[in-house]
Amino acid sequence: RMVAAALAGLSLLSLLTCGYLAWGSRRGAPGDTLLAEEPGADAPRSQPHIIFILADDQGFRDVGYHGSEIRTPTLDKLAAEGVKLENYYVQPMCTPSRSQLITGKYQIHTGLQHSIIRPTQPNCLPLDNVTLPQKLKEVGYSTHMVGKWHLGFYRRECMPTQRGFDSFFGSLLGSGDYYTHFKCDSPGICGYDLYENDNAAWDHDTGIYSTQMYTQKVQQILASHNPGKPIFLYIAYQAVHSPLQAPGRYFEHYRSINNINRRRYAAMLACLDEAINNVTLALKKYGYYENSIIIYSSDNGGQPMAGGSNWPLRGSKGTYWEGGIRAVGFVHSPLLKNKGSVCKELVHITDWFPTLITLAEGQLDEDIQLDGYDIWETISEGRRSPRVDILHNIDPIYTKAKNGSWAAGYGIWNTAIQSAIRVNHWKLLTGNPGYSDWVPPQAFSNAGPNRWHNERVSWSAGKTVWLFNITADPYERVDLSARYPEVVKQLLRRLSQFNKTAVPVRYPPKDPRSNPKLNGGVWGPWFKEDEKKKKSDKSKGVNKQKKKKNKNKKKVN
Numbered sequence: 001r002m003v004a005a006a007l008a009g010l011s012l013l014s015l016l017t018c019g020y021l022a023w024g025s026r027r028g029a030p031g032d033t034l035l036a037e038e039p040g041a042d043a044p045r046s047q048p049h050i051i052f053i054l055a056d057d058q059g060f061r062d063v064g065y066h067g068s069e070i071r072t073p074t075l076d077k078l079a080a081e082g083v084k085l086e087n088y089y090v091q092p093m094c095t096p097s098r099s100q101l102i103t104g105k106y107q108i109h110t111g112l113q114h115s116i117i118r119p120t121q122p123n124c125l126p127l128d129n130v131t132l133p134q135k136l137k138e139v140g141y142s143t144h145m146v147g148k149w150h151l152g153f154y155r156r157e158c159m160p161t162q163r164g165f166d167s168f169f170g171s172l173l174g175s176g177d178y179y180t181h182f183k184c185d186s187p188g189i190c191g192y193d194l195y196e197n198d199n200a201a202w203d204h205d206t207g208i209y210s211t212q213m214y215t216q217k218v219q220q221i222l223a224s225h226n227p228g229k230p231i232f233l234y235i236a237y238q239a240v241h242s243p244l245q246a247p248g249r250y251f252e253h254y255r256s257i258n259n260i261n262r263r264r265y266a267a268m269l270a271c272l273d274e275a276i277n278n279v280t281l282a283l284k285k286y287g288y289y290e291n292s293i294i295i296y297s298s299d300n301g302g303q304p305m306a307g308g309s310n311w312p313l314r315g316s317k318g319t320y321w322e323g324g325i326r327a328v329g330f331v332h333s334p335l336l337k338n339k340g341s342v343c344k345e346l347v348h349i350t351d352w353f354p355t356l357i358t359l360a361e362g363q364l365d366e367d368i369q370l371d372g373y374d375i376w377e378t379i380s381e382g383r384r385s386p387r388v389d390i391l392h393n394i395d396p397i398y399t400k401a402k403n404g405s406w407a408a409g410y411g412i413w414n415t416a417i418q419s420a421i422r423v424n425h426w427k428l429l430t431g432n433p434g435y436s437d438w439v440p441p442q443a444f445s446n447a448g449p450n451r452w453h454n455e456r457v458s459w460s461a462g463k464t465v466w467l468f469n470i471t472a473d474p475y476e477r478v479d480l481s482a483r484y485p486e487v488v489k490q491l492l493r494r495l496s497q498f499n500k501t502a503v504p505v506r507y508p509p510k511d512p513r514s515n516p517k518l519n520g521g522v523w524g525p526w527f528k529e530d531e532k533k534k535k536s537d538k539s540k541g542v543n544k545q546k547k548k549k550n551k552n553k554k555k556v557n
Helices: 002-011 073-080 094-103 132-138 210-224 248-254 260-285 349-359 376-381 485-499 529-556
Strands: 018-020 049-055 083-085 142-148 167-171 182-186 189-192 231-236 292-298 329-332 341-343 389-395 418-423 426-430 465-469
Touching: 049 094, 049 260, 049 349, 073 260, 073 292, 073 329, 083 376, 094 132, 094 349, 132 142, 132 231, 132 349, 142 210, 167 210, 210 231, 210 260, 248 260, 260 292, 292 349, 349 376, 389 485, 418 485, 426 485, 465 485
Parallel strands: 049 231, 049 292, 083 341, 142 167, 142 231
Antiparallel strands: 018 341, 083 329, 182 189, 292 329, 389 418, 418 426, 426 465
């Protein structure tokens, strides 16, 4: 009770503040020899080059400056010279984070609030949603995507090149082999998944590890583009998502890690760190760096069973505990006013959409209801964030909490529904939030996965509501739902208000026509608009015939 009371007392304080480290800018430091050689650095340019780097399944602890045993010198240096985002949230899985980044909207407003887009589903990011690259193209940006798409591809209109990107090189699915680029969704449903724009990139299947291959592509794009014109480069690396694969030389520093998954994961992250260093060097070499904004983010929390660590946060990828949704993130740019700072203001992945469009001198359409906020002044100047809440999600399909009920939700909300919301320092979860252990570093000390080291959680049977003061208790140790029922009711009402704005869930059954065997052995668009038209024309013809018959019958009568 004393602990709960102390936490509650802290809840009255607004702790969402930006603290700054006394860290000078390193521009022009001895090691930055490439900066001095940058061509055209003095030319006046207002629209910045935007480089968004999205890592896949990187755990909250898995960066050097969060205390990891895995070395990430590039990420540490870029973050230290930029602004570290230490109250930064994404979604717990791949598709949701990517859809919110590219539209600035919560999942409930795109219909993608359940799970991810599966390879065999006739589903994609709804075509009526304007995307970030489309808005940037309107104001003269060249837009390029390298890496993992995972926003659907069942018809050609869903492909990256149809959603605003001038070029695309990467994979359409959520995962695949890092060398061969093949993916099996289920036994017998396997195919090739590497694309150059709208066609399979067979010529690039030379056994190059995807992290290195994507970096080479980025270097080629930067070398061939005119740095005097603005560029948007979205680099969505496959690493460090499973399967756990890495070139042999990156294991050198991690042979002492007994847990094989953690060791492989460490090697993958080391390779990723080196790749980002090479991207940064290319930005300097080809004249982009001085007028660039580099944003780094993970798409969700790490998966401990696949080597990732979110310690000391609770939970993992795929859950609405902090370990699933609180991410590694930072901004690095010569254009930042407060370099070398730590921002503890509330930031969400939807915020990048309005922030980047505004920086690019674009227009935000008044008729589009965005869920993101322009947070550039918050990051660059240390001002208060305009954001005071985050709808982590409402998933009406995921109702696995058998004891959930309207009664448990005070008649305001059905607590069988999986949902989570943050308002100021309060966080509410309902339904079944997912795997909820704390997985300390010791859990990776043995040769195989060992859950004996985990801090197991046992709650009373039938529990479907949790309340935490995340500012005072970021590790979600003390549930305050029984102590503060009025706060619970307020947050349930907020959930209910959000739910009134939700669009229907898009989660269709799998389509047998998606099988790559029917598409030349390649994962790719299978839905043909002509087929749909023929079917509709055929059905119209049938209807006309029926009407004719009915008319004749009436005449006879």
